[in-house]
Amino acid sequence: MALNLTDIVEEARLSARALWDYGDSFFNPTVRLGVTGLSRAGKTVFITALIHGLTRGGRFPVFEAYASGRIARARLEPQPDDAVPRFDYENHVRTLVEERRWPNSTTDISELRLVIDYQRQNGADRTLTLDIVDYPGEWLLDLPLLSKSFEQWSTESLALSREPLRAELAAPWHQHLKTLDAEGREDEQAALKAAKLFTDYLRACRDERFAMSLLPPGRFLMPGGLAGSPALTFAPLEVPTGGTAPDGSLWAMMRRRYEAYKDVVVRPFFRDHFARLDRQIVLVDALAAFNAGPEALHDLEAALAGILDCFRIGRSTILSALFRPRIDRILFAATKADHLHHQSHDRLEAILRRTVAKAADRAEFAGAAIDVVALAAVRATR
Incomplete structure (x- = not known):
């Protein structure tokens, strides 16, 4: 009975928070993007490169809105959650560009707000607020x-x-x-x-x-x-x-x-952060699992299935946004693709797609869009 009461209380708190977030985003369209990955997957470098590319001008050939010139500008603004550490973008850029070394790994949750002025395909000018939430993938497995x-x-x-x-x-x-x-x-x-x-x-x-x-x-x-x-x-x-x-x-x-x-640890993370996400990127260091052997690859497959099972997935509707937020788009990205010849990137994607196939089928059945890609946030090899 105590467990049921706890679940009811948690659901009520989630619904109240969802209603507040929906009211706030009604006048200021906001997307909360979660970025996670297991240890050494490259979360910090990926987020740093993404923000740097959008705010300073980068190459995003497959990002149609950017490649076609419909994004006018992107700028950083103070984040909305006062109790969450800010993602230290400026220091990470300095570490990569000036010190020529990799930033420290993610050990806690952090957040950064990016405001993007863009033009819709019908020509109307719009503004989108993107809240990027960085958290360790190990927390998902809890x-x-x-x-x-x-x-x-x-x-x-x-x-x-x-x-x-x-x-x-x-x-x-x-x-x-x-x-x-x-x-x-x-x-x-x-x-x-x-x-x-x-x-x-x-x-x-x-x-x-x-x-x-x-x-x-x-x-x-x-x-x-x-x-x-x-x-x-x-x-x-x-x-x-x-x-x-x-x-x-x-x-x-x-x-x-x-x-x-x-x-103390798991429920507050789920309630205050995880359950509020709209989109999710999961970074995967698939090459490390390949190098470690079949046992590591099998372990990775089980971990990714467990991660997908954690998401509240499904087609997002007004009702779900008000009372039970869902993640309706998930991207699995095999990182460090620059370690391979570009002709092998399709094979890396295919292996990752097969690794998440069973869990992805369940997600797509629920109405969520799942995609897989091979990428390198920073090209560090020749």
Whole structure:
């Protein structure tokens, strides 16, 4: 009953926020574009290059509105969300152009507002406000946790960690797991050590040699201000899926902290940011998965399917905009295409399209438009 009440409250808050956003955009047309991708996919460079190209004049041969001269100008304006960090565009440009190095990776959410003056195909002048929301792709993989109990998550995480490539990386954590009594008394030091070893395992999986993609909880690898808090100090346990945790046990302690993680981290992200997006770009470092082998590619496929399942997708209508916003266009982009000869770009797109095929079919059935492209935000090779 408590879970149902929580869901009802969250839906009411989402509807209220959607109604506010719709009223604001009625007089000032606004599109909220989410840009995400798993680690090292190139989110920061992509957004920087996109803004630089639109505001300073770049080459966008396949962007018809820009290529045909219908975009008069684009300019930056202060972002609307005072509680969200600003995307540090100017510093990222300086890092790329003057220092000739890559900017730091995305570790938190950020936002930037771009106002575009353009001409419609019928000749009418219009202004579009584009709010670009940058967030780590690992946070997306946390959203399915909202519908899973601690026991379900533990079972799935342990099964995944015992797959051939992951088992060796998880060995130190598995050894510690054998020493834990889930039904024994709660133990802070045991929880701290289990959380550290579990996080070490997740970090090892993300190494470019293995390039694993399924690594929830996402905040374990980028804790920010929550580092060391109880909400990030838990780990899977060997417990039955339908079991009941004894009061005062290590099991009850871990489950309580898992629920706190959902309340403190996952639900606010979904409510305040994710559920408000209109369009979505998902950047994919497919080449890293190819180089790491078939296990990494299979892992990437499962991660992308999980990401698509997280989206509230479907054809956008006035009713949905008012009460249940939907993402009606999603672009999957295979980044770093400049590492390949241009004649191979179609093959890279084809592989990515096949990787997301099953999930894309469900999205298109719901009325959302899905596309796949190979791109390079910055040409860094010859």
